[in-house]
Amino acid sequence: MKKIVCLIVLSLSLLNAKAFNAPMQTYMNELSAEAKAQDPNFTGFDAARGEKLFFSKHTGKKGGEMSCTSCHTNNLKNGGQNVNTNKPITALAPSVNAARLTDVAEVQKWLRRNFNDVFAREGTALEKGDVLTYIINQ
Numbered sequence: 001m002k003k004i005v006c007l008i009v010l011s012l013s014l015l016n017a018k019a020f021n022a023p024m025q026t027y028m029n030e031l032s033a034e035a036k037a038q039d040p041n042f043t044g045f046d047a048a049r050g051e052k053l054f055f056s057k058h059t060g061k062k063g064g065e066m067s068c069t070s071c072h073t074n075n076l077k078n079g080g081q082n083v084n085t086n087k088p089i090t091a092l093a094p095s096v097n098a099a100r101l102t103d104v105a106e107v108q109k110w111l112r113r114n115f116n117d118v119f120a121r122e123g124t125a126l127e128k129g130d131v132l133t134y135i136i137n138q
């Protein structure tokens with residue numbers, strides 16, 4: 001019985017999950033292969049882990065406390081502001097900004113910069129896959 005409930009919840013959450021476009025799905029598959037190569041126990045990206053990462057605080061490359069929310073705010077459906085340049089940033093959530101997570105080169109470029117801003121290093125395949133899985137569902 002417990003198993004059936006689990007299966008129903010799982011299939012509902014899978015049905016609910018938003019889809020990446022084909023090029024982005026290819027990129028996600030590459031990240032997935034990389035994550036598996038780095039950790040044989042890797043079983044898939046996790047939106048909850050991605051959410052935790054998005055809100056976690058770290059010492060950024062400039063030495064101050066930073067998180068993804070420093071520029072993108074606590075609500076992905078709202079626009080934010082680049083704390084370095086003061087330029088406005090439109091919302092990250094694909095549900096309100098259809099252009100988000102559609103262009104692999106754009107996503108790669110900003111993840112490289114933004115992980116560096118927040119973690120003072122590049123993101124791992126696991127971290128990038130988790131956070132993209134979180135954002136696509138916003």
Ligand code: HEC
Nearest residue numbers: 068070071082083089090100101102110114115117118131
């Ligand atoms: C210093 C400010 C800043 C921080 C901190 C920051 N971002 Fe960004 N982010 C930007 C800017 C600026 C852009 C590009 C402008 C735009 O797309 O509106 C961007 C774009 C993105 C994009 C590209 C989305 C797309 O498809 O257009 C993603 C994904 C992203 N950020 C994720 C993150 C994640 C994950 C973190 C935390 C590790 C993070 N950002 C932290 C400023 C920031």
